[in-house]
Amino acid sequence: MKQATIIGLGMIGTSLGLALRRLPSPPRVIGTDSQFDAAQRAGRLKAVDRAERRLEDAVSGSDLVIIATPVGAVREVLQTIAPVLTQGSVVTDTGSTKRHVVYSAGELLPSTIAFVGGHPMAGRLTSGVAEPDATLFAGTVYCLTPSSSTPPDAVSAVANMVQQIGAQPYFLDPEEHDGLVAGISHLPYVVSATLMRVLASQQGWREMSVLAAGGFDSVTRLAAHDPDMFADIVKSNSDNVSRQLSLLIDALTSTRDRLAAGETDLLGELRAANSLRVEWERQREKSK
């Protein structure tokens, strides 16, 4: 990789730039953003070698193009860059859903350009760290969703980039990816936001808000995350999110019905949840 272009210089794009420029043999990194301020900021942070205003200028001569815009903007970006991409270059993205993006790439990109969908599962994004960081991806899982027709060289190029920034490539089907992240990411977000609204719309909220402590804090923390970005994500994965919501609603309703019927002992299900969560923590520690 001699030259990489990063389109969209938010948290992910800027952190990617920092990580790439820190490599032993770094590529030249060109950055662009629909808000030129963001591109200039990335330049000041030394996340890009050069900031460009126009998408067409930014992708010119690059062998890897990384689209790190919100999911909803990827299609338009692909439309704009398709005619001017360098022959044989590889395009990837960092969006939280993959079916729509992979479909758009197949439709819009010429057959000489390979597309490999990507999704970095960078956990710190939702835990309050607001500054771009070259180590954001270190030790994290990074989903890649090539299709059976994606040229192996293109898959290797993106997988190598992922490994170079310290992440672990995790290959899966776009369809499967979107089903899994609906459960593990989009459902928790919708639940967190809904719980926040349900509590704050009650008469007792003024008093509740004074009493709210660690438990409330932890479960509603995601609600503070960028709502525009998440609305975009949910929109592109609404069938899966709806299905996950139904599963959760059924389980909550079953618990509510038991409580309402006077079966007030939830010990069995609370212990089960505890074991599952502790086991997840154990596996996560092991994989670090």
Added chain:
Amino acid sequence: MKQATIIGLGMIGTSLGLALRRLPSPPRVIGTDSQFDAAQRAGRLKAVDRAERRLEDAVSGSDLVIIATPVGAVREVLQTIAPVLTQGSVVTDTGSTKRHVVYSAGELLPSTIAFVGGHPMAGRLTSGVAEPDATLFAGTVYCLTPSSSTPPDAVSAVANMVQQIGAQPYFLDPEEHDGLVAGISHLPYVVSATLMRVLASQQGWREMSVLAAGGFDSVTRLAAHDPDMFADIVKSNSDNVSRQLSLLIDALTSTRDRLAAGETDLLGELRAANSLRVEWERQREKSK
């Protein structure tokens, strides 16, 4: 306060002991626990001056008795100590629900003994700090639920203790307390545990568990909390928890129905949740 007894030397009881013994004019602190190991450990940690095996010996001569056992054990403790409490002494507790405890105290304690229900909202309890700590209560809200017939001197004695350990007394009715904490504490816990079970019972859980990152971590963290303690709490507040669950189920169902009907734009409700959560954070910072 010359001598205080702490019954139940878990996280709260032991931290209370450490905090009391650190006061400029500390009371003598007697500790007891149904598991004598716990009392001995509190002694080693210097959270108590003396550990006693028998409840009756532990409360003898104390002007303040603090019951810091699980909620479900308070009634039996009250029954045991009622005949041997020092005339004029004050009893309080640290349980997460207050109606049952206040009712039991009214029924079981002689009229010469005052009871003031208490509930420290110590946020760090659910955020992973496992060690008892003298500063656990510093800057936190501490609910007190005296009734109109509680002698003012008894209320002052407990409120003073609360202030001395750095917490802020917050007076409310037992009924009101239990309604508010059902929303702010018990609902988040049940939701966290249920989400954990719903995800882990799916076919894709093995893959999901690999992809799970910050969002999942934050929303399901409470599920790792002591399930026996929480089952006990839910049991003593099942009517309020059931009511809160219904409110959440209704809101989730409304969102699910909109998604299923193709109205996939959740921006309005996600922005509303974001504003509410950010405002809560702002108020919390201000009150620190």
